[in-house]
Amino acid sequence: MPKQAVLLFAGQGAQKVGMGKDLAEAYPAVSDLLSQADAAIGYPLSQIMFEGPMEELTKTSRCQPALYAHGLALLEVLKSKVPDLEITATAGLSLGEFTAHAAAGTFDFATGLNLVFQRGSFMEEACDTTRGAMLAMLGGEESTIRELAAECDVDVANLNAPGQIVLSGSVEGIEAAAAKAKDKGIKRAIPLPVAGAYHSRLMKSAQDKLAVALEKATIVSPGVPVVCNFEARPVNRQEEIRATLTAQVTGSVRWVESMQHLISQGHTLFIELGPDATLAGLMGKIDKTVKVISIKDTATLDAAVAELNA
Structure with missing residues (x-):
């Protein structure tokens, strides 16, 4: 019987110098994916992920595509090692919502990467002017x-x-x-040690620019439910996906309600894909009855694979 799980993806602040390095060394698929990201963005994202410095990796225009690429690289290896894993829904904290959409098939890797790079750049500009x-x-x-x-x-x-x-x-x-x-x-x-006021009205300029980028992006209905931060419910239609991803830039991240919605649908196993275990920690405060497996590197990946294949 296949294992059913909800995928959760990290938000800004989870980045760590060294993220993805052991995965790229161990798995050619990860190395290829990160090379694609470097080429698409036009700067050595993978090098910044692997070597830092932290000050550079923490820049909004750097950490957002880094977290996106890292989350999807982890997912690619996980799916190859647990072929009967059935993904029943996805969600992501703030920036992680874009990774969740890519995992659900709303847009392809390159489209999502371009969107998060633009989102991060627009937010960085908003931080610099407020x-x-x-x-x-x-x-x-x-x-x-x-x-x-x-x-x-x-x-x-x-x-x-x-x-x-x-x-x-x-x-x-x-x-x-x-x-x-x-x-x-x-x-x-x-x-909080952040560059500006994320998810506030001071991000309005970034929101307006992202709306234009989303309008141009190729978006389809996701293959599994994706719970959006802004309304704490699944979004399916292309126009509501664009609208909620746009509104999220200045709107509140309703993470508690988002997780409560998923739990109310009967989901009991969650897999967190990101450089730390922040989302597992939050879930422990929201509902201790559900299980979260956090995967961040080769060691935690191996442990998760052993558990899921048992």
Whole structure:
């Protein structure tokens, strides 16, 4: 009987220097895929992934295509080693939603790579022309954090897990939110080391440019359900895929609801494909009854293959 699993893909922040290097050395298919990415983008993406420096890999225009290529490289090897794996749905955190669409067949590898490279470049430009920041709120009720966001004129960027919500907006607004957090009963307010205010209104210029790029891209209905971040539900029609991928740039990442939707459909096995195990950690806070297998390199791949083929 085939193993059924939902695929989850990492978002920005999961990147690590060395990502994909052992996979490329062990599997010619991965080396070929990364060579394709280098040629398509016109700069040595794989070299930056393998050798860094971290400052370069962390640039939005670099880490987004790097995470996309890494996730799909892991998937390619996984499918070759577990041929009876049945992918029942996909989802990805922020940038990872594009990888999820590629995995589901919404667009081919090259089309998705071009889109995430443009998305990252547009977001980098928006960061350079605005003064934005992000703040992780640990503890506190969602309603209270939304009130605080409104008071400080910032946006709710990510609803990652119960007790973990991220705010995004102007530097002044985020500083005000951090100063008021304790009075609102929020345990900790942690500034995030990011270049700007992702998933906030300060990304509007990037959103507008990405909408044009998505309009030109060849997109088809995915072969399995893809749960979008913006509405926390599967999207299937081409026009709603374009609309939700566009809206996501300034909209909230509703990760908790996205995972709850998948669990409500009876999914119990999830496979995380990315350089770290962030999504498994979030799932542990959302619902401890489901299983997440995280695959990030050859060692974790081998362990996952042994478990899935058992």
